[in-house]
Amino acid sequence: MGRSIYFFGAGQADGDAQQKDLLGGKGAGLAEMTRLGIPVPPGFTVTTEVCNAYYASGKALPAGVEDEIKAAIGRLEALRGAAFGSPEAPLLVSVRSGARASMPGMMDTILNLGLNDEIARGLARRTGSERFALDAYRRFILAYADIVLGVPRDRFEEALGRARRQAAAKLGVDATRLNSAELERKVPDSQLDPESLAALIQRQKDIVLGATGRPFPDEPYAQLWGAIGAVFDSWKNHRAQVYRKMHDIPEAWGTACTVQVMVFGNLGDDSGTGVAFTRDPSTGERRFYGEWLPNAQGEDVVAGVRTPHPLSITGTGTGTGTGTGTGTGAGAGVDDESSLEARMPAAYAALVEVQGKLEQHFRDVQDLEFTIQQKELFLLQCRTAKRTGRAAVRIAVEMAKEGLISQREAILRVDPGSIDQLLHPSIDPSAPKSLLARGLPASPGAATGQVVFSADEAERRAGQGRAVILVRSETSPEDIHGMKAARGILTARGGMTSHAAVVARGMGKSCVAGCSAISVSQGRMAVTIYDDHGRSTGTITVKDGDLITLDGGTGTVYLGAVPTIPAALSGEFEELMVWADAVRRLRVRSNADTPHDARTARNFGAEGIGLCRTEHMFFDEERIQAVREMILADGELGRRRALEKLLPFQRSDFVGVFREMAGLPVTIRLLDPPLHEFLPQDEAQLQQLSRATGVSAKDLQRKSEELAEYNPMLGHRGCRLAITSPEIYEMQARAILEAACEVAAAGIEVEPEIMIPLSMTRRELALTRALVEGVAEKVFAEKGRRVDVRFGTMIELPRAALRAGELAEEAEFFSFGTNDLTQTSLGISRDDAGRFLGAYVEAGIFAKDPFQSLDVPGVGELVEIGRDRGRATRPGLKLGVCGEHGGDPSSIAFFERAGLDYVSCSPFRVPIARLAAAQAALAAEAARGPRATD
Numbered sequence: 001m002g003r004s005i006y007f008f009g010a011g012q013a014d015g016d017a018q019q020k021d022l023l024g025g026k027g028a029g030l031a032e033m034t035r036l037g038i039p040v041p042p043g044f045t046v047t048t049e050v051c052n053a054y055y056a057s058g059k060a061l062p063a064g065v066e067d068e069i070k071a072a073i074g075r076l077e078a079l080r081g082a083a084f085g086s087p088e089a090p091l092l093v094s095v096r097s098g099a100r101a102s103m104p105g106m107m108d109t110i111l112n113l114g115l116n117d118e119i120a121r122g123l124a125r126r127t128g129s130e131r132f133a134l135d136a137y138r139r140f141i142l143a144y145a146d147i148v149l150g151v152p153r154d155r156f157e158e159a160l161g162r163a164r165r166q167a168a169a170k171l172g173v174d175a176t177r178l179n180s181a182e183l184e185r186k187v188p189d190s191q192l193d194p195e196s197l198a199a200l201i202q203r204q205k206d207i208v209l210g211a212t213g214r215p216f217p218d219e220p221y222a223q224l225w226g227a228i229g230a231v232f233d234s235w236k237n238h239r240a241q242v243y244r245k246m247h248d249i250p251e252a253w254g255t256a257c258t259v260q261v262m263v264f265g266n267l268g269d270d271s272g273t274g275v276a277f278t279r280d281p282s283t284g285e286r287r288f289y290g291e292w293l294p295n296a297q298g299e300d301v302v303a304g305v306r307t308p309h310p311l312s313i314t315g316t317g318t319g320t321g322t323g324t325g326t327g328t329g330a331g332a333g334v335d336d337e338s339s340l341e342a343r344m345p346a347a348y349a350a351l352v353e354v355q356g357k358l359e360q361h362f363r364d365v366q367d368l369e370f371t372i373q374q375k376e377l378f379l380l381q382c383r384t385a386k387r388t389g390r391a392a393v394r395i396a397v398e399m400a401k402e403g404l405i406s407q408r409e410a411i412l413r414v415d416p417g418s419i420d421q422l423l424h425p426s427i428d429p430s431a432p433k434s435l436l437a438r439g440l441p442a443s444p445g446a447a448t449g450q451v452v453f454s455a456d457e458a459e460r461r462a463g464q465g466r467a468v469i470l471v472r473s474e475t476s477p478e479d480i481h482g483m484k485a486a487r488g489i490l491t492a493r494g495g496m497t498s499h500a501a502v503v504a505r506g507m508g509k510s511c512v513a514g515c516s517a518i519s520v521s522q523g524r525m526a527v528t529i530y531d532d533h534g535r536s537t538g539t540i541t542v543k544d545g546d547l548i549t550l551d552g553g554t555g556t557v558y559l560g561a562v563p564t565i566p567a568a569l570s571g572e573f574e575e576l577m578v579w580a581d582a583v584r585r586l587r588v589r590s591n592a593d594t595p596h597d598a599r600t601a602r603n604f605g606a607e608g609i610g611l612c613r614t615e616h617m618f619f620d621e622e623r624i625q626a627v628r629e630m631i632l633a634d635g636e637l638g639r640r641r642a643l644e645k646l647l648p649f650q651r652s653d654f655v656g657v658f659r660e661m662a663g664l665p666v667t668i669r670l671l672d673p674p675l676h677e678f679l680p681q682d683e684a685q686l687q688q689l690s691r692a693t694g695v696s697a698k699d700l701q702r703k704s705e706e707l708a709e710y711n712p713m714l715g716h717r718g719c720r721l722a723i724t725s726p727e728i729y730e731m732q733a734r735a736i737l738e739a740a741c742e743v744a745a746a747g748i749e750v751e752p753e754i755m756i757p758l759s760m761t762r763r764e765l766a767l768t769r770a771l772v773e774g775v776a777e778k779v780f781a782e783k784g785r786r787v788d789v790r791f792g793t794m795i796e797l798p799r800a801a802l803r804a805g806e807l808a809e810e811a812e813f814f815s816f817g818t819n820d821l822t823q824t825s826l827g828i829s830r831d832d833a834g835r836f837l838g839a840y841v842e843a844g845i846f847a848k849d850p851f852q853s854l855d856v857p858g859v860g861e862l863v864e865i866g867r868d869r870g871r872a873t874r875p876g877l878k879l880g881v882c883g884e885h886g887g888d889p890s891s892i893a894f895f896e897r898a899g900l901d902y903v904s905c906s907p908f909r910v911p912i913a914r915l916a917a918a919q920a921a922l923a924a925e926a927a928r929g930p931r932a933t934d
């Protein structure tokens with residue numbers, strides 16, 4: 001272990017900003033600010049290594065550390081001309097937690113440590129304010145009792161209430177009918193007079209004695225050891241553990257502990273405390289932004305009892321005076337008089353200078369905590385500010401233009417996942433709302449509409465111009481038309497990769513899935529309401545036609561209409577994309593099944609279609625009938641007759657898609673799902689089909705049962721369909737090639753690629769290829785023109801990856817269908833995995849859901865094997881990926897390393913994939929090391 005303690009004060013510091021691992025973000029930031037000559041109360045940081053040693057030795061400080069701490073306290077005393085434990089010149093400290101990664105509010109901090117009755121009297125004499133000294137003392141006892149001694153805060157509520165009532169009586173306020181919140185507003189902490197405070201302190205001590213059997217510790221060093229231990233202990237408290245899991249923060253990091261001289265924002269009206277951001281964290285606008293409270297301490301600003309005031313006078317906006325915005329964001333109705341700028345211009349000016357210096361120094365937006373003690377400014381924390389996706393884009397682009405960072409850094413600054421928010425409308429954050437339930441954030445965007453419970457009804461009412469939300473237990477391909485018609489989709493069951501979620505993301509529609517609080521039946525939805533502790537408090541019934549609002553980005557469902565703000569692709573966003581496109585190597589295509597989707601994808605910058613699923617074209621009302629006739633036909637002749645009817649529909653679909661994608665490749669996958677999926681799912685549909693076909697309902701039922709499979713995922717699907725009924729693929733190939741000829745004849749460039757799903761052997765490919773080529777020759781002869789068409793296959797089975805060398809003899813391209821390849825490699829069905837994958841992630845068996853983020857060691861190795869063996873046979877073999885992973889940033893990083901040619905994802909993820917591909921290219925470049933010319 002290296003040194004245990006890093007001191008900072010009087011312009012010098014042992015540590016610096018690079019030492020977050022050892023000092024935590026807070027300790028490193030305080031050291032760096034001190035070095036920069038920024039006013040920071042002096043202090044020292046006990047390292048994370050000491051924290052880990054503390055745990056290793058059963059919660060004891062390593063030998064020698066106590067003495068080092070005492071020596072450091074000695075240095076603080078010398079700097080301040082005060083003494084820890086002295087009533088004459090008391091030195092008080094805060095004891096603060098702080099880990100390597102910011103974990104806001106998860107761990108503990110204790111303020112005003114070093115007080116007892118005698119020292120509090122000394123503090124009162126020294127500051128001339130008895131009220132202040134006693135207020136600091138009672139706050140300290142409360143926090144210490146809660147955090148160190150384990151006597152919960154609410155045990156003291158009653159005592160505090162009594163003190164408030166006592167003070168109220170003196171102020172002439174009738175408190176008899178006020179509840180505790182009203183009382184607190186009428187008699188805020190700063191109104192508690194010394195006498196009531198003294199009584200309160202005595203009662204608090206009695207409560208501690210009663211609860212612990214011991215008097216409150218009077219001796220300052222005993223307090224200090226207790227507090228340092230408690231800060232270390234707070235690394236392992238329940239909420240910190242939950243937070244770490246959510247954010248992938250390792251247990252082993254530990255927290256640092258900073259002991260720092262107190263400064264007081266509650267020393268009167270020329271004191272105060274606040275938080276600030278060097279730019280607006282929600283819009284990214286370059287204006288100094290923040291809030292403060294006069295005569296307040298520490299967390300008063302975020303606690304929300306008193307409404308904090310703005311820092312700047314409205315309208316003058318940026319502190320630096322060079323901002324691009326008008327800075328009116330603080331809104332109307334703000335009392336300018338109360339701003340820090342108006343109340344304490346000198347302290348405000350000092351703060352503005354500090355924030356400018358910090359942003360320049362760290363070259364990123366900073367989030368600051370400050371306190372003003374009798375007009376003198378002190379900084380207590382700085383860290384990289386969290387921001388919305390919108391703000392991240394604007395800040396990165398503007399900083400690059402200001403010359404603060406490079407364009408490459410700008411590209412790396414924006415989390416690709418966060419720009420999802422920019423592409424969809426979002427809930428107006430300032431609107432009032434009433435929470436109904438929470439589910440999974442399956443597809444982002446906000447949507448308001450009337451509840452409907454069936455796809456047909458959704459379509460009917462949308463046809464009348466109503467906005468509807470389709471609510472289902474779960475969705476199936478039968479519901480596509482209703483999903484298309486709806487503004488948003490809500491399901492009770494299913495995970496992030498359920499049908500509803502995948503389809504909604506593809507459509508760019510808001511979706512909340514797996515909302516287990518709702519149950520849908522008989523045209524109504526019952527919603528169980530839970531309180532903050534997860535206890536059910538009753539149910540609400542939502543009927544057909546009632547209004548609800550979905551926030552698919554957070555998985556929240558609201559009752560009634562909540563106003564939304566539309567997606568606006570800013571100029572900065574377009575600029576960032578141009579920079580990203582210039583550095584990326586991977587091409588980005590889109591999965592799109594319709595001309596409409598193709599257009600959306602192209603607008604988002606797709607460079608072709610990587611997966612056009614033909615089966616979605618079958619579900620349309622006009623066509624499903626013919627599809628069913630085809631399935632039910634007894635012989636090949638009957639099938640061909642039904643397929644004949646489908647041909648013109650398919651052809652016109654392809655014509656539309658080719659036109660939209662003029663000049664770009666379009667990969668069309670021939671029929672993939674098992675035929676059973678197209679048959680009626682309920683009695684009413686069965687009756688209807690019976691009437692239409694003249695086949696008895698009973699015979700239909702029997703046929704349907706014949707086709708049912710134990711395990712359809714591994715059943716009669718993909719190119720197996722073409723081996724038993726070649727006429728299906730024949731019709732599809734004809735539709736594609738006729739469409740290509742037709743569009744080419746109109747002078748539009750077409751690049752069709754025909755893709756065979758689920759192949760496992762070379763022979764399957766040879767047969768289907770001969771079939772496609774046969775049709776092609778016929779069509780070309782009929783049309784009197786040829787078009788270039790490539791033939792390829794999906795790699796979705798381990799055998800296909802292993803035998804890629806042979807498959808490449810028949811295929812001109814491979815597309816890794818990583819959804820199925822994950823299912824078949826892991827032997828886990830995606831649709832059933834929701835029930836146990838959560839436990840797998842929890843137990844650390846998988847770091848992330850392998851259906852969302854590629855299992856690189858396993859499935860990734862199959863991709864590499866397929867790549868190597870395929871390219872060994874056919875050096876120029878084009879390699880792509882389609883499936884959910886094509887839009888997942890961490891999977892994209894792998895596909896870049898693996899040297900694939902392109903990824904394909906749903907239209908709304910195209911910009912995300914473009915940015916992620918650029919970041920992956922930059923990371924790959926960095927990994928190769930500096931270029932020879934550098």
Ligand code: ADP
Pocket residue numbers: 041093094095096097104105106107108109111260261262263264297298299369370371380381
């Ligand atoms: P958190 O990590 O939860 O923000 P902090 O350690 O930052 O906890 O402290 C909580 C609050 O107390 C913050 O508002 C901080 O500015 C304030 N604070 C901490 N140390 C001091 C100090 N030495 N003097 C004055 N205020 C302090």
Ligand code: MG
Pocket residue numbers: 369381
């Ligand atoms: Mg803080």
Ligand code: MG
Pocket residue numbers: 672757796817819820
């Ligand atoms: Mg597949």
